[in-house]
Amino acid sequence: MTVDLSQFYQVFFDESLEGLDAMEAELLRYSEGTQDDESINTIFRAAHSIKGGSGTFGFDSIAGFTHVLETLLDQIRDGQRDITSQHIDLFLQSIDCLREMINALSSGDDSVPESTAQLKAAFEAILNDEVADEGEQSALEAEQITTDSATQAAAIASEAHENTSGWKVTFIPSEDILMTGNEPLYLIQELTELGDHEVELVTEKIPSWSELKPEFCYLRWIVKLYCDCTEQQINEVFEWVADESEIKIEELAATESTKVAAVPALNQQDTASSEAAANEVKSSAPAVTKNADTKAATAKPATKAKQADANSIRVGIDKVDSLINMVGELVITQAMLSQLFEGEMTAQSLTRMKEGLAQLEHNTRDLQESVMRIRMLPISFVFSRFPRLVRDTGQKLGKKIELILQGESTELDKTVMEKISDPLVHLVRNAMDHGLESPEQRLAAGKPEIGKLTLNAYHQGGNVVIEIIDDGKGLDPIKIKNKAISNGLIGENDELSEEQINLLIFEAGFSTAEAVSDLSGRGVGMDVVKSNIQALNGSVDVESVVGKGATFRIRLPLTLAILDGQLIRIGQHVYIIPLVNIIESLQINQNDVSRIGGEYDVLHLRGEYVPIICLADVFLHKSDAQTLTDGLLVVVEVDGGKVGIFVDDLLAQQQVVIKSLEANYNKVEGISGATILGDGTVSLIIDIVSLVRMAGVKNISSHNLVATETHAQGGTA
Amino acid sequence: MTEEITDVEKINQKLGLLDGVENANVEQFLSFFLDDEEYAVDILRVQEIRCWEGATVIPNSPISVKGVMNLRGTIVPVMDLRLRLGLAEQAYNSLTVVIVLKFITQDGIEKISGVVVDAVADVHSISPEDIQQAPELSSNVNANFVKGLGSSKSGALILLDPDTLLAI
Numbered sequence A: 001m002t003v004d005l006s007q008f009y010q011v012f013f014d015e016s017l018e019g020l021d022a023m024e025a026e027l028l029r030y031s032e033g034t035q036d037d038e039s040i041n042t043i044f045r046a047a048h049s050i051k052g053g054s055g056t057f058g059f060d061s062i063a064g065f066t067h068v069l070e071t072l073l074d075q076i077r078d079g080q081r082d083i084t085s086q087h088i089d090l091f092l093q094s095i096d097c098l099r100e101m102i103n104a105l106s107s108g109d110d111s112v113p114e115s116t117a118q119l120k121a122a123f124e125a126i127l128n129d130e131v132a133d134e135g136e137q138s139a140l141e142a143e144q145i146t147t148d149s150a151t152q153a154a155a156i157a158s159e160a161h162e163n164t165s166g167w168k169v170t171f172i173p174s175e176d177i178l179m180t181g182n183e184p185l186y187l188i189q190e191l192t193e194l195g196d197h198e199v200e201l202v203t204e205k206i207p208s209w210s211e212l213k214p215e216f217c218y219l220r221w222i223v224k225l226y227c228d229c230t231e232q233q234i235n236e237v238f239e240w241v242a243d244e245s246e247i248k249i250e251e252l253a254a255t256e257s258t259k260v261a262a263v264p265a266l267n268q269q270d271t272a273s274s275e276a277a278a279n280e281v282k283s284s285a286p287a288v289t290k291n292a293d294t295k296a297a298t299a300k301p302a303t304k305a306k307q308a309d310a311n312s313i314r315v316g317i318d319k320v321d322s323l324i325n326m327v328g329e330l331v332i333t334q335a336m337l338s339q340l341f342e343g344e345m346t347a348q349s350l351t352r353m354k355e356g357l358a359q360l361e362h363n364t365r366d367l368q369e370s371v372m373r374i375r376m377l378p379i380s381f382v383f384s385r386f387p388r389l390v391r392d393t394g395q396k397l398g399k400k401i402e403l404i405l406q407g408e409s410t411e412l413d414k415t416v417m418e419k420i421s422d423p424l425v426h427l428v429r430n431a432m433d434h435g436l437e438s439p440e441q442r443l444a445a446g447k448p449e450i451g452k453l454t455l456n457a458y459h460q461g462g463n464v465v466i467e468i469i470d471d472g473k474g475l476d477p478i479k480i481k482n483k484a485i486s487n488g489l490i491g492e493n494d495e496l497s498e499e500q501i502n503l504l505i506f507e508a509g510f511s512t513a514e515a516v517s518d519l520s521g522r523g524v525g526m527d528v529v530k531s532n533i534q535a536l537n538g539s540v541d542v543e544s545v546v547g548k549g550a551t552f553r554i555r556l557p558l559t560l561a562i563l564d565g566q567l568i569r570i571g572q573h574v575y576i577i578p579l580v581n582i583i584e585s586l587q588i589n590q591n592d593v594s595r596i597g598g599e600y601d602v603l604h605l606r607g608e609y610v611p612i613i614c615l616a617d618v619f620l621h622k623s624d625a626q627t628l629t630d631g632l633l634v635v636v637e638v639d640g641g642k643v644g645i646f647v648d649d650l651l652a653q654q655q656v657v658i659k660s661l662e663a664n665y666n667k668v669e670g671i672s673g674a675t676i677l678g679d680g681t682v683s684l685i686i687d688i689v690s691l692v693r694m695a696g697v698k699n700i701s702s703h704n705l706v707a708t709e710t711h712a713q714g715g716t717a
Numbered sequence B: 001m002t003e004e005i006t007d008v009e010k011i012n013q014k015l016g017l018l019d020g021v022e023n024a025n026v027e028q029f030l031s032f033f034l035d036d037e038e039y040a041v042d043i044l045r046v047q048e049i050r051c052w053e054g055a056t057v058i059p060n061s062p063i064s065v066k067g068v069m070n071l072r073g074t075i076v077p078v079m080d081l082r083l084r085l086g087l088a089e090q091a092y093n094s095l096t097v098v099i100v101l102k103f104i105t106q107d108g109i110e111k112i113s114g115v116v117v118d119a120v121a122d123v124h125s126i127s128p129e130d131i132q133q134a135p136e137l138s139s140n141v142n143a144n145f146v147k148g149l150g151s152s153k154s155g156a157l158i159l160l161d162p163d164t165l166l167a168i
Helices: A007-031 A039-056 A061-076 A083-106 A114-136 A139-163 A182-194 A230-235 A272-295 A295-309 A318-338 A345-374 A386-397 A414-435 A438-443 A477-487 A497-505 A526-535 A688-695 B008-018
Strands: A167-172 A196-202 A219-225 A247-250 A374-376 A402-404 A411-413 A451-460 A463-470 A539-546 A549-557 A562-570 A573-578 A582-586 A593-596 A598-606 A609-615 A633-637 A641-645 A649-657 A672-674 A682-686 B027-034 B037-042 B046-051 B067-072 B074-080 B097-104 B110-117 B121-127 B146-152 B154-162
Touching: A007 A386, A039 A061, A061 A114, A061 A230, A061 B046, A167 A182, A167 A230, A167 A649, A182 A196, A182 A219, A182 A230, A219 A402, A219 A451, A219 B037, A230 A247, A272 A526, A318 A345, A345 A374, A386 A402, A411 A414, A414 A451, A414 A463, A414 A526, A414 A549, A463 A633, A497 A539, A497 B074, A526 A539, A562 A641, A562 A682, A562 B037, A598 A641, A609 A688, A633 A688, A641 A688, A649 A672, A682 B067, B027 B097, B027 B110, B037 B046, B067 B110, B097 B121, B121 B146
Parallel strands: A402 A451, A573 A682, A609 A641, B037 B154, B074 B110
Antiparallel strands: A167 A219, A167 A247, A196 A219, A374 A411, A451 A463, A463 A549, A539 A549, A562 A573, A562 A649, A582 A633, A593 A598, A598 A609, A633 A641, A672 A682, B027 B037, B027 B121, B046 B097, B067 B074, B097 B110, B146 B154
C-alpha cells in the first residue's frame, strides 16, 4: 500500500485522453449514422476504464462523473433505451468536461469545472425519467421494473448522497487482519483523506495482557466523515478487506453534523429525487449554453496545460525495432574497426579501415533517420479533432458540411504538428464560417445543399503540404481590394492580379474590428496564421475561384531539428543553404547574363530568366569574386519561381543540426537559424524566402521578371 | 591600465568560490578594463569568462555585435563593449577576453550574451549604500547603461547594467 501512485498519473492521463478521443470518434459516428455494434461497446469500455482508473488513483471528481455517464451508457448498451441525439450532445459535452478535468489535474489543479454538476444533473434527469416512465407502465411488468428501478435507485441514491451531511463508518476488522497483510491504519488514513473527519478508536475489545496475542488486531474504529463523498467512495477504501471485516456505513443525520450546514435529509423516494433532479436540469439548461460561450476564454489555460504535459510520445514498435537493428549494426561496425587495430597496421588493414569508416558513416546516417522517424507522427493526430469541430460549428452556423479527410497517414514531426494545429483550426473555421454558404444560398447557386470541406495532406519533396479545400463562394477580390485600400495596405491605383489581391488577407494590417464575427472573420487573424506557419519555416498561400471555392495550402518542413545543407562561401564567411531549396548550381556564362535597367542581372537559363542575387551585396560582405564568372550561381526554388544566388564557392554538403539564433539574440533577416560545424565554429543558415525579400526581388513566378536590387552596388560584384 | 591583470583562470576560480559566500549587505562586482577605465558588472550576472576565440559575423547587424559564438552547443552573440559604449576600436590581443553575462530582456526572458573587454581586473565588494548615482554629464557612455558609480583602490568604478547594456 506504500506504492506511490503518483508515478502512474501521467500514464492514466494519457490513456484517459486517448479513451476520450476514442469515445468522441465513436459518438460522432453515431451522429453521422455510421455506427456499428462495436461502437457502443467501445464507448462504454473507454468510460469504464476512465472510471476505474480515476477511482484507483483517487480522482474522485472524475470517477463520480464518469459513473453517471457509465450508468446511462450501460442502459443503452443493454438495449434498455435508444441513443438519441440529446444523449450524444450530452456525451460530447461530458467528454469536453472530462478533458478539461484531466488537463487540470495533470497540471496539479483538482478543481472541478462548473459544467460538471450541470451535466451530472442532466444525466441523472435522464436516468430518473426512465424510472418514472417505467413506473407508469402496466402492472404486468411491474416486477421486472421494480428490480430495474431498484438498481437505478441505488445508483441515484449513491450519487444523491453527495448532498448528505456525512457518514458514520464503523470499521471492525477481523482479528487476523494483520496476518493477511492489510494494515488498518492505512485504510483509516485513506478514509480520512476524503474530507473533514473525526476518528474514534474503540479499545474495549482489547483483552487482558495475559490473553493478548500480539499478532491480532483488537482495535475498532468509528470514523465520522463530514464531507460530500459518496458511499461508493467509502466502500472503495475497504475494497480489499470487506470480506473479512465488518464495515457499517451509516448516514449522519443533518442535525448530527456540526460542520456542514444543514441539508434537507435525503428522501430516498424516487419521486422526490427525480423531482429535484428535474429542477436542477431546468436551471442548468441556460447555464450549459453559458458554459459553451465562455469556452473561448477557458480554452487558453487548457492548451497551456497541454504544453506542460506533452512530454511523452507513443511510438510504433516497428520504429523501435528498426532502431535496435541500427544500433546492432553500429556495434558490429565498431567491433570491426577496433579489431583492425589489434594486429599490425598494413596496407590491407588500411583499406579495411576505410571501408569500415564508410560503413560507420552509412550506419550513423541510418540511425539518425530512424531516430528522426520516432518523432514523426501521422497527421491524423491533428486531423482527428476536426470531425467534432466541423459538426459543432456546422450546427452553430446552421450549415450542412461534409468533412473529407485525406492523407491522414502522412507523417510529420511532433513539434511541427503541435504548432500547426492552431493555425489549421483557424483556417478550417474560416472556411466554414465564410467560405461555405448556407444550404439556401447553395441551392440558389445551383450547388448541392451539403458543403464540402476537404483536408488533404501529402508529402512533396522535403515538405509536407496540407490543403484546406472548400467548395464555397471563394474569396471576393473586389471586397478585399476595397478593404485593403481603405486600410492603406495598397494604393487606390495599384494594379494587382487576383492572386496578389487574395494574398492580401495574410497582411498584418488587413483585419479590422468590423470584420470580427462570432466565429472568425476571413482575414481576421490570418496574419497570425501566416506568421505562425512562417515560424515553422513553412509557407501558406491561397487559390480561390469566385463561386467555386477556395484552397488554402500550407507547406511545412518535415522536421525542424535537422536539415541537409549546402555549405557556401563568400569571402571568409561560410553560410548554409538548405539543400531542399537548391535546384542546381552552375558556373555563369557571361553571354547569358543580361543587365536590366543597368541595375540588376538576370541569367537566361534554358528559356527562363532567373534573377541573380549577389549574396555578398545583400549581406554586405566582401566577396572574392570580381565578376560573375569568378563565382558560382546556386539556383534555388522560392515561391514557385527560381532565383540564382551568387556565391564565391561551394563547399561540402552535410546534415546540420539547427540551433536557434533567437534564444540569445534576435531574429535576423535572411537567416533562419544557426548550426555548429565540425570544427566547432558557428555557421548561419540562409532563409531563402526572407533573403529574396531582402534583395527586393518580386514576382518571381510571373512572366515579366521584375527585379530590383535594394543595394546601390547593383547586381554585379 | 593593465598592471592588475588577473588571469582568466584565477577569476574563474573566484567565481566558483562565490557560490558559498552569502553576505546580505555586500554586493560583489567583477571589474574589467575598457580604454583605461575600470568598469564593473554584478558578479551574479557573470556566467563565465572566456578567451577571445573569434565569432561568426551576423549579416547586417549593428557594428558593436561581433557575431555569434559556440558556447558548448549554444549559440551566443558577442558584443564589443568598446563599440557599444562608443569608445575607440582596438585590435584584440592576448589579454582580450569575453565575459559571458546573463541578462533579462524587456519581455522578461533570460538570455546570455558575451561582451568583449580589454582585460578583466578584479572582484570588488561594494555595499549598496556606497554606490553613487552617476552624474548626468557622462560624455561618451550612454547614461542608460550605467547603474551607478563605486570606488576601488585605483579610482572610480563604473557599474554597468547588463539588462540595458545588452538589449538590442
